[in-house]
Amino acid sequence: MADSLLSGFRALDLTDEKGSACGKILSSLGVETIKVEKPGGDPARAIPPFLNDGPDPEKSLHWLAFNTDKKSVTLNLEASQGQDLFRKLVEEADFVLESFTPGYLDSLGLGYEALARVNPRIIVTSITPFGQKGPYAKYKGSELIASAMSGVLATNGDPDRPPVREGPDSIYFRSDAAAALGTVIAHYHRQMTGEGQQVDVSLQEVAVSRTSSNLVVWEFDKQLIKRNATIRTVGARATQWLWQCKDGYVFWPYMGGKGGARGNRALSQWIDDDGLENPLKKVTNWEEFDFAAISREELDVHQNAIRKFFMNHTKKEIAEEGFRRKINAAVINSPADVLENPQLRARSYWVDLEHPELGTRLTYPKHFFLCNQTENFVRQRAPLIGEDNEEIYAKEMGLSGTEITALKQAGVI
Amino acid sequence: MEETSGSMEKQALAGVKVLDFGWALVGSLTSKQLADHGAQVVHVESITRVDLSRANRMTSMSSATNPDDKPWFTHLNTSKLGICLNLKCAPSRSVIERLVRWADVVNANMVPGAMGRLGFGYDQISAIKPDIIMAEGSAYGQTGPMAHEWGVDGTGGALSGYVDLTGWPDRGPVGPNVPYGDVVLPFLIATAIVAALDYKRRTGKGQYIDASMLEVCAHQITPALFNWEANGHLQTRNGNRIAYAAPHGVFPCRGDDRWCAIGVFTDEEWGAFCRAIGDPPWTKEQRFATLNSRKDNEDALEALVAEWTKKHRAEEVMRIMQTAGVPAGVVQTMQDIMENDPQLKEREFLVQLKHPVIGVFGHPTPPYKLLKTRAQVKTSPCLGEHTEYVCTQLLGMSDEEFITLWQQGIFR
Numbered sequence: 108m109a110d111s112l113l114s115g116f117r118a119l120d121l122t123d124e125k126g127s128a129c130g131k132i133l134s135s136l137g138v139e140t141i142k143v144e145k146p147g148g149d150p151a152r153a154i155p156p157f158l159n160d161g162p163d164p165e166k167s168l169h170w171l172a173f174n175t176d177k178k179s180v181t182l183n184l185e186a187s188q189g190q191d192l193f194r195k196l197v198e199e200a201d202f203v204l205e206s207f208t209p210g211y212l213d214s215l216g217l218g219y220e221a222l223a224r225v226n227p228r229i230i231v232t233s234i235t236p237f238g239q240k241g242p243y244a245k246y247k248g249s250e251l252i253a254s255a256m257s258g259v260l261a262t263n264g265d266p267d268r269p270p271v272r273e274g275p276d277s278i279y280f281r282s283d284a285a286a287a288l289g290t291v292i293a294h295y296h297r298q299m300t301g302e303g304q305q306v307d308v309s310l311q312e313v314a315v316s317r318t319s320s321n322l323v324v325w326e327f328d329k330q331l332i333k334r335n336a337t338i339r340t341v342g343a344r345a346t347q348w349l350w351q352c353k354d355g356y357v358f359w360p361y362m363g364g365k366g367g368a369r370g371n372r373a374l375s376q377w378i379d380d381d382g383l384e385n386p387l388k389k390v391t392n393w394e395e396f397d398f399a400a401i402s403r404e405e406l407d408v409h410q411n412a413i414r415k416f417f418m419n420h421t422k423k424e425i426a427e428e429g430f431r432r433k434i435n436a437a438v439i440n441s442p443a444d445v446l447e448n449p450q451l452r453a454r455s456y457w458v459d460l461e462h463p464e465l466g467t468r469l470t471y472p473k474h475f476f477l478c479n480q481t482e483n484f485v486r487q488r489a490p491l492i493g494e495d496n497e498e499i500y501a502k503e504m505g506l507s508g509t510e511i512t513a514l515k516q517a518g519v520i
Numbered sequence: 521m522e523e524t525s526g527s528m529e530k531q532a533l534a535g536v537k538v539l540d541f542g543w544a545l546v547g548s549l550t551s552k553q554l555a556d557h558g559a560q561v562v563h564v565e566s567i568t569r570v571d572l573s574r575a576n577r578m579t580s581m582s583s584a585t586n587p588d589d590k591p592w593f594t595h596l597n598t599s600k601l602g603i604c605l606n607l608k609c610a611p612s613r614s615v616i617e618r619l620v621r622w623a624d625v626v627n628a629n630m631v632p633g634a635m636g637r638l639g640f641g642y643d644q645i646s647a648i649k650p651d652i653i654m655a656e657g658s659a660y661g662q663t664g665p666m667a668h669e670w671g672v673d674g675t676g677g678a679l680s681g682y683v684d685l686t687g688w689p690d691r692g693p694v695g696p697n698v699p700y701g702d703v704v705l706p707f708l709i710a711t712a713i714v715a716a717l718d719y720k721r722r723t724g725k726g727q728y729i730d731a732s733m734l735e736v737c738a739h740q741i742t743p744a745l746f747n748w749e750a751n752g753h754l755q756t757r758n759g760n761r762i763a764y765a766a767p768h769g770v771f772p773c774r775g776d777d778r779w780c781a782i783g784v785f786t787d788e789e790w791g792a793f794c795r796a797i798g799d800p801p802w803t804k805e806q807r808f809a810t811l812n813s814r815k816d817n818e819d820a821l822e823a824l825v826a827e828w829t830k831k832h833r834a835e836e837v838m839r840i841m842q843t844a845g846v847p848a849g850v851v852q853t854m855q856d857i858m859e860n861d862p863q864l865k866e867r868e869f870l871v872q873l874k875h876p877v878i879g880v881f882g883h884p885t886p887p888y889k890l891l892k893t894r895a896q897v898k899t900s901p902c903l904g905e906h907t908e909y910v911c912t913q914l915l916g917m918s919d920e921e922f923i924t925l926w927q928q929g930i931f932r
Contacts, residue, residue: 110723112715128739132708136715155763156747168750172742230643238889246842251760251768252849255781258857260770265688268852269770269779272760274685277700280740282887286705291714292557296532296893304892312869312887315857316807317698320578323591324871325854326881327579332697332854333777339674340697341578342922349683349693356693357676361920363634366572370669419573435670437678439693442744443754445681448734453664456735472739475708476731477661479642480623481719488568 111137115378118202119143119193120177121184122455124276125248126234127173128283133290134176136483138202141178142498143193144516148181150490159464164492165464171489173458175471179490180499181520184215189519195224195504201319208233208459219305226415228303230293234286238309246308250276257314258321264334271334281352282313344398346476347410349439350417354398356439357425361410368393370435377432378416386412437451446470459495461489496520531558531895539616539623540564540600541640544572545673545699545820546657546733547629549706550595554625554713555599556886556895562619563600565903566607567932571874573597574903579876585864587903588877598873602901603910604931607638612930616640620648624720625713629657632667651726653716657709659701661732676701676733681741687757700721703731703806707915708736725753766814767793768849771826773834779851780829780837787811789846796844797828875899905930 114137120130120144123403134140142149159166183189194217197203203222206213214217219231233239236248237256250271253262259278264271289306297303315403320341321332332340337349339360346361359374361367363390386408390396400408422438429436440448451457458473471485500506500520514520536559540551548571555561563883565571574591582589605612620626626645628635634660635641635656642654656662659671674841677683677700716727721909744755760769765785773780776915784793794803800901802824804807807817829837834850841848849854857864864870869888870882886895911917911925925931 110719113721113728114554132711136711153764156743156751156753158746158750160751163685168746169743172746187609229569237863238867240868243842247781247845247847248849249765249779249847251762251770251783252847255779255849255851258854258860259696260854261820261851262854263686263781264694267693267696268758268776269772270768271681271687271694272698273700274687274755275682275703275740275744275755277740281704281707282699284704284711285888286738288707288711288714289886289890290555291711291718292532292553293890295714295718295895296890298721299535304890304893307889307891309887311863311869312867312884313746315864315869316884316887317700317703318854318857319595321698321854322882322884323579323595325858327581327591334694336694337692337695337883339695339721341653349695351692356684358674358683360674362672364575394783407580430666430669431806433669435672436674437671438674439678440557440681441680441684441754442741442748444654445679445738445741446745446749448679449740450660450664450666450679450734454661454732454735456738464836467750470749472735475736475739476712476729478712478730479728480725481727489888498563 108346109480111326111483112135112478114483116201117141117199118204119196119200120204122204122206122234123149124169126155126204126283126286127151129232129234129286129290130204131173131175132287132437132475133202135485139493140176141176141180141196142174142490143180143182143196144492146181146183146520152492158467170471175485175487176487177490178495178499179493180496181493182377183519184217186519188262188514188517190217190344192519194222197229198226199306200226201294203229203231203287204234205231208232209235209239223303226303227503228297228301230303230306231298232286232290232308233305234282234308234310237313239307247382250278252312253278256311258318262321262332262334265336266334278314282308282310285313285383290383290467346398346406347413350414352417352425353419353421355422357422357436358439359417359434359436361413363396363398365394369433370395371396371434373434374413375418375509377434378412381416381417381419383419386410390487458485463487464491493520529896531896532890533557533714536625537559537623537629538562539619540626541626541630543629543636545596545702545852546705546709546863547627549703550572550655550709551600551627552598553706553710554595554885554896556688556809557890557893558896561600561899562914563597563602563874564605564607565602566605567903568606568608570903580683585616586877591690591878594875594878597900598883599896599898600901601906604904605909606930606932607732609928609930610766611925611928615911615915615925615930619646620652622914624653624717626652626654627713628655631670632656632658632662646726646728651724653720653727653729655729655731656680656707656715656731657705657731659733661735662730663796671733673699673702676705676737679734681739681744682737685744685755687756688759689757693757695752701737705731705733705736757811759820764811766811766818767821767825769822771822771829771837773829773832773837775833776835780798781849781851782825782837783847785847789797792844793841793846796840796846803928871897873897873899876902906929
């Protein structure tokens with residue numbers, strides 16, 4: 108088996124659902140990632156859906172999804188023996204990932220400063236709703252709260268209803284990607300200089316960083332871009348990007364200028380070939396086509412014709428014939444459709460992992476990216492609670508059977 | 521006003537050299553992460569094919585003719601050096617070859633195949649410098665039947681299932697007026713590049729990195745994929761509701777289009793929520809006693825919560841809830857973010873930097889803070905601003921040679 112990019116390094120992962128994908132990304136890069144769970148398991152194991160719908164900390168499909176390739180030990184960090192064991196683990200680790208309320212680890216004597224005394228090279232990556240410092244640092248947060256406080260939520264949804272969240276935990280996922288990036292940048296610096304440090308990730312800031320174009324529109328023109336259902340507003344131009352078709356929905360951004368020219372021309376041709384009324388035909392130079400130069404009424408006429416056109420076709424037609432004609436549409440896949448997508452299949456994106464304890468196998472995304480010299484793949488199902496206690500505590504740290512039994516009885520592991 | 525945030529301290533990626541063909545969002549944001557942390561990034565542009573964000577006139581101060589009056593471009597391209605080079609002009613090849621020899625990393629996000637047609641695909645570049653790290657981001661990836669198809673931000677969102685899950689159950693899907701695929705992919709590519717730099721340090725080997733927006737986006741819906749595959753449940757849009765919290769939604773507040781998000785996850789938080797709104801009798805009703813019963817009566821629950829929130833300003837609702845220990849947050853606008861958010865202000869998330877054409881304005885800093893080697897965000901380059909510097913200082917060209925190439929018209 109080929110190396111992975113970061114084979115040979117170790118992370119201790121204390122995160123809940125806010126941070127689990129960070130460790131997943133690092134473990135796919137070859138970092139040996141040990142989930143340190145409190146006895147009974149990470150509270151995020153209570154997040155549905157569950158396999159066969161029965162709540163069970165070993166059957167959370169959400170947890171299984173974001174904790175692949177990790178080991179698991181249980182450890183009570185609130186017990187002093189647990190703290191001692193954790194410090195021992197930190198001596199041999201390269202990274203600590205955590206998502207506790209700022210100050211909590213400090214109160215246990217396990218904050219960054221304390222851990223750096225044990226291991227000056229350690230990198231502690233903290234993923235929290237609002238960051239380590241500031242008046243909201245101890246405020247509680249979640250995917251929805253981060254979306255609200257970032258300005259993302261205000262731009263999503265139907266105008267006649269409240270702003271609506273993105274379906275998946277998109278802010279958690281991107282925050283974890285940001286955290287992985289901060290972690291490897293700090294790692295590079297550490298490998299060059301020997302200096303460890305803390306990486307401070309705020310879910311709110313990660314989400315605000317998406318709003319760049321809206322920030323400048325407010326700063327320079329005092330305009331607020333609001334939620335507008337299927338209409339996408341980029342600066343002053345608002346055009347439809349999501350459309351209903353015969354059996355579902357499609358993404359087709361109606362854009363001016365060079366960016367939209369090829370797709371617009373191809374769509375106009377297809378409308379003609381369908382024998383439908385085609386007001387787009389009046390546009391002779393799509394490269395120069397500028398929405399600012401046409402009236403609201405004219406745009407409505409265009410978009411009504413496009414709406415009728417899409418209602419005339421199925422998702423399959425738009426995917427296949429649209430691809431042939433290069434209209435630049437993308438069908439809006441359901442989760443079931445995603446598994447069938449031919450592009451993902453052609454790139455061997457899926458891997459089946461066995462879950463012998465659950466008597467099932469599940470299909471996982473296999474990679475975040477592909478490399479020609481290294482394999483950075485999802486390889487192993489998420490761990491059972493404390494699955495690696497024996498390996499880490501007995502074999503590696505050399506605790507005796509008696510000591511382990513005593514720790515278990517004391518509720519430490 | 522400074523052109524750089526922070527003092528000139530040590531930077532994590534000091535000494536790393538990046539040749540940057542990135543454009544639009546994915547490529548620009550990938551190299552920006554490296555540049556803000558101290559890598560020297562030479563951003564190659566051409567007046568014959570200006571960057572999407574140099575042409576986009578989203579603000580009224582931006583003209584059709586000046587490539588340097590676009591604040592959005594500046595946000596996406598901080599801390600880089602800019603060189604103007606017409607890649608379709610033959611003598612420019614020698615400059616690129618020298619830049620490849622100079623660089624540790626080549627970053628690009630053209631449609632797959634385009635770099636090869638320009639003569640700078642991975643095969644050609646690694647022939648010049650075998651241990652180069654080259655990363656290419658794209659909508660679909662470099663291989664497969666869709667590889668050469670063109671995509672934008674929503675392409676990855678639509679195909680990955682993300683869009684289908686967003687919106688109300690009784691209506692079609694919707695999407696936010698901000699990007700997702702275009703801004704998540706750069707974090708993964710930059711992660712790969714920096715990890716590859718460390719791998720090269722240990723092994724001497726370079727790396728080619730092929731990253732697809734569709735593939736990165738699909739990761740986030742893995743639980744829904746399992747729910748379909750293992751349980752036969754096909755998840756779809758569900759508004760603001762989630763299975764493990766109630767109330768969990770966005771509630772109307774006093775004022776025009778003002779809202780506050782509230783999420784009650786635990787029994788403890790439910791108790792705190794009830795006390796915070798003054799323990800009205802309805803909170804004691806059996807139908808709201810447990811998470812399961814609140815989920816069963818969510819319409820009624822949300823209506824009662826809204827009756828209370830409507831009487832308060834969104835900021836008051838957040839303060840009351842958070843003081844009580846209940847997760848809550850104002851649905852902030854860009855005005856709130858830029859003018860009224862004490863958290864972002866104290867953390868200096870937006871830095872005021874001076875751009876020679878646009879003047880002083882706010883720039884977002886990287887949303888992951890390395891506390892000992894802080895990002896130092898500098899304003900973006902004007903088109904071709906550093907052409908002479910890069911050629912003569914970084915590549916060591918003589919003035920004579922530079923002038924000869926200039927006369928051949930390659931620096932445009």
